[in-house]
Amino acid sequence: MKALQKLFDNLKPNFEKGGKWEKFHTLYEGHRTIVFAPDLTTKAKGAQIKDATDLKRVMITVVIAMIPTLLFGIFNVGEQHFLAIGEDATWVDKALFGAMSVLPILIVTYGVGLLTEFIFCVVRNHPISEGYLVSGMLIALVMPPHIPLWQVALATIFAVVIGKEVFGGTGMNILNVAMTARAFLYFAYPANISGDQVWTYLSDKAPVDGFSGATALSVVYNAGVQNTNAVDALNQHNSVVGEGLYSLSNMFMGWIPGSIGETSTLMCLVGAVILIATGVGSWKIIVSGFAGAYVMGTVMNLLAVNEYMALPPQYHWVMGGLAFGIVFMATDPVSAAQTETGKWIYGFLIGVFTIIIRVTNPAYPEGIMLAVLFMNVVAPLIDYYVVKANKTRRLQRATV
């Protein structure tokens, strides 16, 4: 420890004013404060002591909450691969296959994202903020398992620059950074992030006869078009690779094709428990998000002009990325509503809009991405009215 401290101390003069790497001062500070919590003390006036929790600890908590989905996602990529090609494999094979496909994506999001962040910090002489710890992981988890890495890099750069840095960096962004990355790919390179072919990584193997890579969402969508019972369609789908691939319980567990981290509702709920227990994620947004989806699903049932609308609402909870989006994307405190009342409304409407987009819009089989981005934009409006109500209460008190 002392040796490490000494190493930093020896490097320090180079980064100080007049040193040869003066411009990179912020990188030095950024790295030193990761290894050693800084020796800063409180000022002469104001609070003389400070809480032991800082932003680094808050952010790493979110990363920890995402680890279950990451590990499950790695394993599931292998599971789906061997299922699709009809080969038996040990769990070691599955995990290794998954890791070979997922880890490069993770390395690219962190590598490229942090580099972009560092360049901005150096140019603007900002301290390096911890926000990207979370964004980097999130971007990887919402990618399909076999996405070209250059696309990942491009999306990451776009999200960090246009989604965050142009607004002033962590804490200032309007849109969720990871959702911005995904939306960029969705509209720029739709062939690699939508349709039936990208959710199972086949590598160079051929799938078994009769295999379909369609996601649960597109299965129920087609059921709606063909007017066949949606639940039956789910249960019968892809029976060549096994019974009940899209059964309610299997989708809840997450043994289905999809983006790397989104498939398992169970693992998302584990993450939700971590976020709520540590107080880092807003339980109000999570609870109202799931409630909004359920309520809108029920409303669809009541209207039920086609079979998709008749789908029991609990299916909406476990299909697609709803759980992942609500637990990890909607709870991003910077882009969410910031008032406590606003959080209820914000979460609820994310759930509602997700179902509306899913069921009624043929262009977008999944609605959570657009619902979160839309509500990110609307959140300041919700807050505006909550804040206004507070001002009005104060004003009324004065005139009574």
Place this chain on the structure above:
Amino acid sequence: MSKIVKLKKGFDLKLVGKAPQEIANLASATTFAIKPTDFPGIQRPKVLVNEGDTVKAGTPILIDKAMDQVIYAAPVSGEIVEVKRGDKRKLLEIKILADQTITHENFGKIDLTQDRDALAAQLASTGVWPNILQRPYGVVANPADSPKAIFVSAFDTNPLAPDYGFTLQGQEKYFQAGIDALAKLTKGKVHVNVDGSKPAPAIFSGVKNAQINQFSGPHPAGNVGVQIHHLDPINKGEIAWTVSPVGVVQIGKAVLEGIYDASRVVALTGSELTKTGFVKTYTGANVSSFVKGNLNSGHVRVISGNVLTGEKVNLDGFLGFYHSQITVIPEGDQEEFLGWLLPTTSKLSFHRALGMFSFLNKGEFKVDTNTHGEERAFVVTGEFEKVLPMDILPTYLFKAIIAEDYDEMEELGLYEIVEEDVALCEFVDPSKNELQVLVRHGIELLMYS
């Protein structure tokens, strides 16, 4: 018509170094100081004495030329030894070397039957007046104003704060006289707010001529600003006054005895003091005689006041005018290997983020002055709201001050708060912003706009 208010929001900081209720046997202070910087509202301070002059307790030594009817008096009798100035001749301290026995200026007993303005003028000339603070802004009150009510918080929920039932015992007569004088100064009520979670000390429960309200809950339930918010909130254009119980007793002594008696019982607290307890001294006492030779370690911070709202002073610095507490804690200027990551139960935290298990630790915490992180933009939301038991949206108010948006500051309730009300927000903020300084900045913008 007394009110009972139960508050839920807030956070009690349990720290090592509580003072046992006994007078410690320590040398008494010999020098005292008046620091104009203790009074944020002072605009043009003017010193009325020169180095070498002798003064009595109650002799005027300082006025604010912007409000010259209020005098700031010498707390003790003795010799002016130094008028200390800083950059640009800013007045910092007026130091007095105290006599062995204190003599007082005698200006005669105060007649409470005289009319209100005459009473205010008389009190303003005795040295006790700066105890009366005005809300909004938290500055020394203007005797010409007529406040809508006067509020006295009779308990202090700040960390390691002294119990007024102990420090003011035997002062019942003076407390009552002080309340009687205050009641003359307002058209409204005088509110005495006691701790609802335990029986109030006799000095407060028996008081007449005032409304006694009960507040219970975690800190900041004892903050007078929070109490005002729940009793009779301050709207634009309204003025309320606040006085600490120590100030009420000083006013009472001026009324009954005709002297400015600045004596007070000061709590010595904090983990780095070998001997904690209470000492009898006067306003503005030099802290060195209580602290030197009484330390557990060499590298400490001496705080005049408590750890949330106090001010760092040197080892031979002086107690603030409004402070009845000295806290000594370790300086935290060391790096800590992976200090932001390792799980712990021994670090005090309001949050439960990764590895922060302090909520499991029911004992007392030893805290130092480390900030535990660098300053960042606001990221986490909803945490300030949990420690501010007022119908105020703190994040929006802070952002309005940062943006210097006058209308927003006003509409979001800056009239209702002063620094101490956001001290807990500043403590819990994971982004480590200096919110008390920010609030004072906002108040100054509104005051001088």
